[in-house]
Every structure is written in structure tokens, then in C-alpha cells.
Amino acid sequence: MSFFPASLENLIDKFASLPGxxxxxxxxxxxxxxxxxxxxxxxxxxxxxxxxxxxHCCRICQNLTEGEICAICASDRRDHGTICVVSEPRDxxxxxxxxxxxxxxxxxxxxxxxxxxxxxxxxxxxxxxHRVAEEDVEEVxxxxxxxxxxxxxxxxxxxxxKPFDVKxxxxxxxxxxxxxxxxxxxxxxxRALEGRTEx
Amino acid sequence: MSFFPASLENLIDKFASLPGxxxxxxxxxxxxxxxxxxxxxxxxxxxxxxxxxxxHCCRICQNLTEGEICAICASDRRDHGTICVVSEPRDxxxxxxxxxxxxxxxxxxxxxxxxxxxxxxxxxxxxxxHRVAEEDVEEVxxxxxxxxxxxxxxxxxxxxxKPFDVKxxxxxxxxxxxxxxxxxxxxxxxRALEGRTEx
Numbered sequence: 001m002s003f004f005p006a007s008l009e010n011l012i013d014k015f016a017s018l019p020g021x022x023x024x025x026x027x028x029x030x031x032x033x034x035x036x037x038x039x040x041x042x043x044x045x046x047x048x049x050x051x052x053x054x055x056h057c058c059r060i061c062q063n064l065t066e067g068e069i070c071a072i073c074a075s076d077r078r079d080h081g082t083i084c085v086v087s088e089p090r091d092x093x094x095x096x097x098x099x100x101x102x103x104x105x106x107x108x109x110x111x112x113x114x115x116x117x118x119x120x121x122x123x124x125x126x127x128x129x130h131r132v133a134e135e136d137v138e139e140v141x142x143x144x145x146x147x148x149x150x151x152x153x154x155x156x157x158x159x160x161x162k163p164f165d166v167k168x169x170x171x172x173x174x175x176x177x178x179x180x181x182x183x184x185x186x187x188x189x190x191r192a193l194e195g196r197t198e199x
Numbered sequence: 200m201s202f203f204p205a206s207l208e209n210l211i212d213k214f215a216s217l218p219g220x221x222x223x224x225x226x227x228x229x230x231x232x233x234x235x236x237x238x239x240x241x242x243x244x245x246x247x248x249x250x251x252x253x254x255h256c257c258r259i260c261q262n263l264t265e266g267e268i269c270a271i272c273a274s275d276r277r278d279h280g281t282i283c284v285v286s287e288p289r290d291x292x293x294x295x296x297x298x299x300x301x302x303x304x305x306x307x308x309x310x311x312x313x314x315x316x317x318x319x320x321x322x323x324x325x326x327x328x329h330r331v332a333e334e335d336v337e338e339v340x341x342x343x344x345x346x347x348x349x350x351x352x353x354x355x356x357x358x359x360x361k362p363f364d365v366k367x368x369x370x371x372x373x374x375x376x377x378x379x380x381x382x383x384x385x386x387x388x389x390r391a392l393e394g395r396t397e398x
Binding site for chain 1: 245254
């Protein structure tokens with residue numbers, strides 16, 4: 001037997017279907033929605049529909065945008081000869097936060113993962129090859145995550161890019177700035193040693 | 200500068216305004232919404248509106264319901280002479296899960312808390328007094344939480360109920376079933392000793 005009204009049960013189910021939200025959290029969120037003034041609850045509902053309907057992928061870099069082309073691809077202040085390849089739209093945000101990188105991006109929307117049945121056809125590799133073939137690209141920076149899937153994806157793409165006259169680079173590995181050698185894991189420390197630079 | 204499209208930023212803001220959801224979780228949830236098929240995203244949005252519009256408080260016990268009176272208050276298989284007073288609708292669920300209690304409930308929608316400016320006017324105490332005065336009530340079980348606010352609320356209400364010819368009881372304190380004495384805190388152990396029963 002369910003002890004909540006049907007529409008409340010339904011809302012709890014919907015919240016519980018979101019990633020990282022368990023049954024108890026879903027209940028708390030649903031109760032919060034019920035406690036909101038009606039216009040705020042409606043605004044929440046509208047935000048879901050608006051975002052789902054108006055956000056899609058940039059025709060060029062596949063990042064999320066509301067226009068046909070995203071702000072970065074449309075900007076003439078960015079270096080269109082450099083493409084930074086990332087797995088997810090949120091990774092663009094991470095790199096942009098540094099205010100250092102001036103090139104463009106390419107968002108794969110995933111990483112190769114045989115375990116989860118994600119193959120080359122399932123992520124936006126074709127679109128990247130098309131850009132490298134058609135545009136005047138000098139360098140492709142592989143900025144996929146430093147985990148198994150990210151590494152495999154970077155290796156796979158760098159091999160596909162071999163035939164093109166383009167420099168392919170990978171983000172440096174090493175100890176994080178401001179951290180402590182004591183807390184660095186062995187793999188990171190070894191990569192930091194291998195990648196040591198002259199002072 | 201915001202790096203996401205406006206409608207996506209808006210959705211992230213909405214998720215981040217929910218209790219216990221930080222900025223990063225809100226981003227993850229918003230990205231998940233974007234990745235849903237359009238009909239599922241619409242169903243999520245509809246669930247919010249439906250629940251907010253059709254759920255309200257039972258006229259008698261103040262628990263959440265879609266009708267005028269909740270299923271428990273409407274049932275003639277429940278003992279309407281016993282009222283179990285709880286703070287939140289989810290507490291009704293907790294007690295119902297035990298399949299033991301056969302009486303009705305009264306949901307206060309909060310607990311007295313001078314620190315958070317919650318006074319007797321802000322929770323549904325008036326409605327409880329009205330029920331005790333008008334209905335044929337034999338026992339009121341105070342089942343507010345065993346914390347400072349819950350205790351104060353139980354004390355306050357039990358004093359208000361003094362003039363009525365009604366038995367007022369409190370849930371027993373003690374060590375949780377299946378737990379270990381080693382892990383019980385001092386206060387709980389002391390209350391378990393005080394409340395010891397003959398075998």
C-alpha cells in the first residue's frame with residue numbers, strides 16, 4: 001500500500017529516477033516542492049521544459065547551446081586553429097574557468113567504454129574528424145579524463161588523426177598545484193617524475 | 200560569465216534551490232534532464248505541477264491527500280478514538296510501515312522552534328485542540344521527534360490538553376531493537392534504564 005496521494009508518489013518516483021537521488025532524498029525534494037508557493041513550483045516545472053526544448057548541440061563543436069552555433073565557436077577572439085577535445089559539456093566549463101585557454105572545443109558526449117557498450121559510433125568522433133579534415137586545424141588537445149575510458153578514447157582518436165597534418169597533444173599529468181606529495185598516489189607521482197621539466 | 204545557455208543555467212539554479220542539492224549536483228541533474236527523451240522530460244515537469252496542484256492537507260488530520268479527507272481518516276477500520284501526533288507527513292509513513300498502529304494521526308507540519316521563529320501559531324496545534332474538543336478522543340500519543348524541538352512541542356501540547364478528559368502518552372525511549380549496547384549513547388541508555396519493564 002502506498003501512503004501518499006498518487007500525484008505525490010508520482011513526483012517522488014520522478015525525483016528518485018534522477019542520478020544520485022535515493023528514495024529518501026526524493027521524498028524530501030517532493031515535500032519541498034509541495035511547500036513552495038504555486039508560482040515557484042510552476043517556474044520549476046517550466047524550467048525543465050524550457051531547458052529540454054531549447055538546448056541542443058552546437059553544429060560545430062557539439063557543446064550545448066540555444067543557437068545554431070555556440071558562443072565560443074561564433075567568437076572571432078578565439079583561436080579556431082586549436083581544438084580541445086573533452087568528454088562532457090561540464091568539462092568545457094572547468095577549462096574556461098581557468099581563463100587561460102583561447103582555442104575552441106569539441107565535446108564528445110561520452111568516452112569509449114566497452115563495458116558499458118559505448119563504441120566509437122556512440123560519441124561525436126565523426127564530427128571531430130570532419131572538422132579536422134575541413135577546417136584549418138593546427139593542434140588537437142586531448143583533454144578527456146585521466147581514467148581508463150578517457151585514456152582509451154584519447155588513444156583511439158589520436159590514431160584516427162594520424163593521417164591528417166595536425167599536432168595531437170595530451171593534458172600533462174602530475175601533482176595538483178597546492179597539494180602535498182604525501183597525499184599523491186603512486187601512479188600520479190610516477191607520471192609527475194616522468195614528465196619533469198627543467199627549472 | 201556564464202558558460203551554459205540561459206535556459207540551462209535557469210534549470211541548474213532551480214535544482215540548486217532544492218534542499219540538500221549543491222551546485223555540482225544541480226548541474227548533474229540538469230544534464231540528466233537534457234539527456235532524457237522529450238516525453239520523459241515533459242512527464243517530469245507535469246509531475247511537479249500535478250503534485251503541487253492536487254495535493255493538499257486532509258481537513259481532519261492535516262496529512263497530505265488529494266481528496267477532502269485522507270484515506271486513514273475516511274476508513275471505518277481505524278480507531279478514531281486514538282490520535283497519534285507527528286511532526287511531518289513522512290512520520291505517518293514511518294509508523295504505518297510497522298503495520299501495528301490502528302488509530303488516526305494528526306500532522307503538525309513542523310515543531311516548535313524559537314531559534315527558527317516557529318511558534319504555536321505556525322504549526323497545526325489549533326486543529327488538534329479542535330479535534331479533541333469536538334470528537335470522542337480517548338488517547339493522544341505524542342510521537343514528535345526525540346530532539347529538543349520535538350520534546351518541547353510534545354510538552355507544550357500535553358499542557359494544552361490537560362483541561363480535556365483525554366489520556367496523553369509519549370512514545371517510549373530506549374535502545375533500538377537489534378542494536379548493540381556498546382553503540383548506544385549515554386542519554387539513550389539512561390532513558391532505557393529509567394523506562395525498564397518487568398520481565
